[in-house]
Amino acid sequence: MIDPQQQYALIKLNAFEYVELVKLGFKMSLDRPRTEQLQTSRQRSPLQRAGITGFECYRTVPETFATAAQLAADHPTLAEWIDIGDSWEKTNGATGNDIQVLKITNSAISGPKPKVFAMSAVHAREYATAELNTRFALYLLDNYETNADARWIVDHHEMHLLLQANPDGRQQAETGLLWRKNTNENYCGPTSDSRGADLNRNFEFQWGCCNGSSTNECSNVYRGASAASEPEVSAIQDYVRALFPDARGDGINDAAPDDTPGVFLDIHSFSELVLYPWGFVNQTTANHESLRTMARKLAFFTDYNPIQITGLTIADGSTIDFAYGELGVASFGFEVGTNFFQDCSSFENTVLPRNLQSLLYTAKAARAPYLLADGPEVIGLGFDNNVVMPGMSVQLVATANDTQFSNTSGTQPTQIVVGANAYIDTPLVAWGNCNSAYCNRWYL
Ligand SMILES: [Zn+2]
Known part of the structure; x- marks a missing residue:
């Protein structure tokens, strides 16, 4: 593993390779938890019924x-x-x-x-x-x-x-x-x-x-x-x-x-x-x-x-x-x-x-x-009333949020959300029925 930001590499070495790298002038330190894990022999606990030995959450x-x-x-x-x-x-x-x-x-x-x-x-x-x-x-x-x-x-x-x-x-x-x-x-x-x-x-x-x-x-x-x-x-x-x-x-x-x-x-x-x-x-x-x-x-x-x-x-x-x-x-x-x-x-x-x-x-x-990722996510989708009797009208509430980007490696520009459409039982937005340049970015 290489971490370009912290500027270090994590590598598995034997003793010979370790000494060679020290001789070459690399600054080395031992990752003790990982080294211990590598050296621990694996045993299946009496309670483990399935999975990789010692790692029951992982299916074989x-x-x-x-x-x-x-x-x-x-x-x-x-x-x-x-x-x-x-x-x-x-x-x-x-x-x-x-x-x-x-x-x-x-x-x-x-x-x-x-x-x-x-x-x-x-x-x-x-x-x-x-x-x-x-x-x-x-x-x-x-x-x-x-x-x-x-x-x-x-x-x-x-x-x-x-x-x-x-x-x-x-x-x-x-x-x-x-x-x-x-x-x-x-x-x-x-x-x-x-x-x-x-x-x-x-x-x-x-x-x-x-x-x-x-x-x-x-x-x-x-x-x-x-x-x-x-x-x-x-x-x-x-x-x-x-x-x-x-x-x-x-x-x-x-x-x-x-x-x-x-x-x-x-x-x-x-x-x-x-x-x-x-x-x-x-x-x-x-x-x-x-x-x-x-x-x-x-x-x-x-x-x-x-x-x-x-x-x-x-x-x-x-x-x-x-x-x-x-x-x-x-x-x-x-x-x-x-x-x-x-x-x-x-x-x-x-x-x-x-x-x-x-x-x-x-x-x-x-x-x-290539298009949709630029637009907002619809979050918090729901009705204004949890119990709806036949014939009653309800209001659909949701938030279109255009800020859900990682800004760890550069900043992603976000846009003002000017509108949203709701579709019931229809998977496809009609790209052509859109009256804004950003319409095709709204649908998720
Ligand atoms: Zn890989």
């Missing part, structure tokens, strides 16, 4: 899959559990896993609908990410009957949730190893704990272009033998390409049209950041201001820092650059929490509730993310 890979399959079985019109490919181990032997997406939408209501693709745990050790995505699915389906937002999202949008993007690697990480890559045995020796490819450096777009990945097979950012060489990556690419039509030209400086629908989201941990492209080059995209505005909005709910990927690191062949660069879809990364093995108390009390708000906002803005 089989438990995640069982939850998703159960949701699809319990809500056959609202959820579908789709096999989109095989992991490296399944492609090359008897063990291994399917790569699976939980699709959530009310199939009784026809589309086209705005789509969100949200993937998690592509880096195996990032425990909180898969659980956050799974809880998002549970929230939408558990609250479908009683919560207007959940119902509107499920009826009129499509959520495509890739809960375990790297299940082979994740099963290694669940034993306590700080495993990041997939488990490809052709790289760095078949039994090495440093084997595999970094799936988030293996995507085709600008693969290996810019010193944002490694050719060393044992490196944690090894990019793989060729672009999309890893079966997990080729499955994800194929699925995402089928979801989102190509909305952007091939030039680095081509813009996606402002009304391009859809959001691509890759959930990582940790560092408390919201990221947007580019990652391969320290240059802004042609949709920079819109992406930054949406990132500032997303970061408001979590109090995270919204920055371009290059503010963290140069990364080539990444998920986010692929989705925006190849398809023009508005693409973001979350770096949630403060630890790879985030403790369950802070996950339940902070990481989950705050990021759930960001995920709900992502779904709401997916109709036109």
